[in-house]
Amino acid sequence: MKGLILSVAVFTCYVVSTAAACHILRPRRHALLFFPAALAWAPVYYISYVLTPADLGFLPRAWTASLPAVDLLYGLIVYFLNAHSYIDFFFAFNGGFSMSLMLELLQAGEKGLSTEEIISGYRLPDGGDKIYGWRLPRLEETGYITIDPQTNVCRLTAKGRVVAALTRILKRFLNLGRGG
Amino acid sequence: MLRGLTVAVLVSAAWIGAQIAWMHVRPASNRFRAMLLGYLASLPFLLLAYFRLPLPQFAQAGSGTEAWSMGLLHAVVLHLLIFFFYVECFYHVERSVTLRFLLEILDRPEGACRLDDIRSVYNIDKMIATRLDVLAANNYVEQRQGRWVLKSKGRLFATVMKFSKWVFQSQTQRERL
Structure with missing residues (x-):
């Protein structure tokens, strides 16, 4: 029980600290904050586990772990699973395509939007679009593709090939269509 | 405790494996509903396995001094978190525009x-039209006289998102350029 309690406490600190940091610092790339912060809080969990008594000062004996090593590891796993859920929540709610569409509709209110109006909101004046427009430079910046500036040919890097191949395997494993 | 954790992992692996196999036989149109039903259906098996499943000696270690309810609690918690992890990974693979893009190049x-x-x-x-159809199928939006509007479920999610966007000072996909 001690591992679970400390895990939840440290996870709460992680959430509050990253939310506050995002609000104040306004990072351009939130992933560069979330992942390092999750790793940074993990030692805090370990240290708090080691330095606190087995019963945390209040747990009944029957709730005290008889295998502290297992309890410690369990708490750490729970922490990272929760951190993964939190980061996923962020990217799904704040960066997700579905949410972006729904926010447009929320702002439109009861009159709603036609499909054409929604699509035009994602087009750029030069004929480009806001889906590929930021995504391609980001994929190039993070090393998944290269783009020839003269021919506009996109090519997968080794890293990009690995991720794409893994995606294909997983989609087949889960019996999914092209998706996206 | 070890018994609870072992049972949680075994039952999760069993129901997730069975569900993925079943999706090859009879794919569900609403995969989230299928995953949720799979999780709920696995709960009685979690209880049954915790009390009845014979496990190797190492999985019984330490169970003498701890209350059995603690082991069960840890089993339920881990089982739930594994379910969340499975759903999240599923949607990473299924919905990601970026992964779809990389796959298109690979092919x-x-x-x-x-x-x-x-x-x-x-x-x-096509991306937007397809996604709107998916949102409609999942009751987030609907079309009224050719115009898309949010249903109450979609309005709730969008409102939460608006607040989240403010907290994290983030941009939607449309706002990034």
């Missing part, structure tokens, strides 16, 4: 193509 000869070639099969018109 081209020599793993390279011009952007216009990708756009001809995976363009934003």
